[in-house]
Amino acid sequence: xxxxxxxxxxxxxxxxxxxxxxxxxxxxxxxxxxxxxxxxxxxxxxxxxxxxxxxxxxxxxxxxxxxxxxxxxxxxxxxxxxxxxxxxxxxxxxxxxxxxxxxxxxxxxxxxxxxxxxxxxxxxxxxxxxxxxxxxxxxxxxxxxxxxxxxxxxxxxxxxxxxxxxxxxxxxxxxxxxxxxxxxxxxxxxxxxxxxxxxxxxxxxxxxxxxxxxxxxxxxxxxxxxxxxxxxxxxxxxxxxxxxxxxxxxxxxxxxxxxxxxxxxxxxxxxxxxxxxxxxxxxxxxxxxxxxxxxxxxxxxxxxxxxxxxxxxxxxxxxxxxxxxxxxxxxxxxxxxxxxxxxxxxxxxxxx
Numbered sequence: 339x340x341x342x343x344x345x346x347x348x349x350x351x352x353x354x355x356x357x358x359x360x361x362x363x364x365x366x367x368x369x370x371x372x373x374x375x376x377x378x379x380x381x382x383x384x385x386x387x388x389x390x391x392x393x394x395x396x397x398x399x400x401x402x403x404x405x406x407x408x409x410x411x412x413x414x415x416x417x418x419x420x421x422x423x424x425x426x427x428x429x430x431x432x433x434x435x436x437x438x439x440x441x442x443x444x445x446x447x448x449x450x451x452x453x454x455x456x457x458x459x460x461x462x463x464x465x466x467x468x469x470x471x472x473x474x475x476x477x478x479x480x481x482x483x484x485x486x487x488x489x490x491x492x493x494x495x496x497x498x499x500x501x502x503x504x505x506x507x508x509x510x511x512x513x514x515x516x517x518x519x520x521x522x523x524x525x526x527x528x529x530x531x532x533x534x535x536x537x538x539x540x541x542x543x544x545x546x547x548x549x550x551x552x553x554x555x556x557x558x559x560x561x562x563x564x565x566x567x568x569x570x571x572x573x574x575x576x577x578x579x580x581x582x583x584x585x586x587x588x589x590x591x592x593x594x595x596x597x598x599x600x601x602x603x604x605x606x607x608x609x610x611x612x613x614x615x616x617x618x619x620x621x622x623x624x625x626x627x628x629x630x631x632x633x634x635x636x637x638x639x640x641x642x643x644x645x646x647x648x649x650x651x652x653x654x655x656x657x658x659x660x661x662x663x664x665x666x667x668x669x670x671x672x673x674x675x676x677x678x679x680x681x682x683x684x685x686x687x688x689x690x
Contacts, residue, residue, distance in 0.1 A: 340473070345378050350489070353486070365428070517550075524563075548568050562597070630650065664680040
C-alpha cells in the first residue's frame with residue numbers, strides 16, 4: 339500500500355477510536371489524528387535500506403518496522419518522541435495507544451497485499467499476506483478519504499469514521515470473495531486442460547477489484563491470464579487513451595481469456611541446464627526466497643557472456659513501462675557466476 343493511504347488510514351482509525359466527547363484538555367482531537375497519521379506512515383521509513391543496496395532492500399523491506407513482535411517497542415519509542423515534540427505537556431502514555439493503532443493498521447494494510455509482510459521479524463523471515471488487494475488501490479484509498487471527509491463534516495461524533503472503517507473492512511471482504519472466484523476459475527481451466535496436479539493462484543491488479551492475473555503452475559510449466567471477472571466485452575482503447583485506461587484494457591472477459599505460457603527454467607534442454615545452474619547458485623538465494631511466482635525471462639547463451647534472467651509474476655502489470663525485481667546470473671566463458679540486476683531498459687547492473 340502507498341504511504342499516503344497508510345497514513346490516512348491511521349488518521350481514520352485514530353478518529354474512530356477517540357472518545358465520543360473529546361476532552362481537548364486531555365488530548366486534542368487534531369493532535370490525536372496527527373499522531374495516528376504519522377504513526378501509520380512510520381513503517382515505510384525502511385525505504386532507507388534501499389540506499390544500502392537492492393538485495394538488502396528485498397531482504398529487509400517490510401521487516402522489523404512491520405513486525406507485530408516489535409510493535410510495542412516502536413509504539414513506546416514513538417510515544418516518547420511525540421511527548422518530546424509537544425514539550426512534554428502530557429505523558430508518553432497518552433500517545434502510546436494511538437501510535438500502536440497506527441502501526442497496527444499499517445501492518446494490516448500491507449498484509450492484505452500480495453507482497454506480504456514479515457509480521458514475526460526478526461524471529462522469522464516468512465512473508466505472510468493474503469493477496470486480495472493491489473498495492474495501490476484507488477477504491478481502497480477513496481473509502482478512507484470518504485470516511486475522513488464525513489468525519490470532518492460531523493466533527494463531534496466518531497460514527498462517520500467507524501462507518502468508514504466498516505466500509506473498508508467490507509470492501510476487503512468483497513475482494514477476498516473475488517480472489518477465491520479467480521482461483522476457482524483458474525482451477526476449472528486447469529481441469530479442462532488435463533492439469534490435475536496444477537497449483538492455481540490469483541494476483542490482484544490495478545484500476546478495478548475485478549481485474550486479476552490468474553496463474554496456473556504445473557510442475558515447471560506456468561501459464562497466466564489477465565481477466566476481468568464481470569466484463570462482457572473487451573475494453574477498446576480510444577486514440578490518446580490515458581494511463582489508467584491503458585492499465586485497465588489488458589483485462590479480458592472470462593470467455594475471451596488468453597493464456598500466456600512460460601516456464602521456470604526454459605523450453606529446451608540447453609536452456610534448462612543453464613537456468614537451473616544459475617538458479618541454484620548461492621548468490622541467488624535471496625531471489626529463491628523472495629520470488630513467489632518466478633518465471634524464466636530468457637537465457638542468453640552468447641560468446642563470451644552467458645546469462646539466465648528471472649522475474650516474478652507478482653510484479654508484472656500490463657500497461658506499465660517497467661517490470662521491477664528482475665535478476666539473473668551471468669558468467670564469462672566458463673568462469674564463475676555473478677549476480678546482476680536488469681533494469682527497465684534491459685541494461686544489466688552487477689550486484690556486488
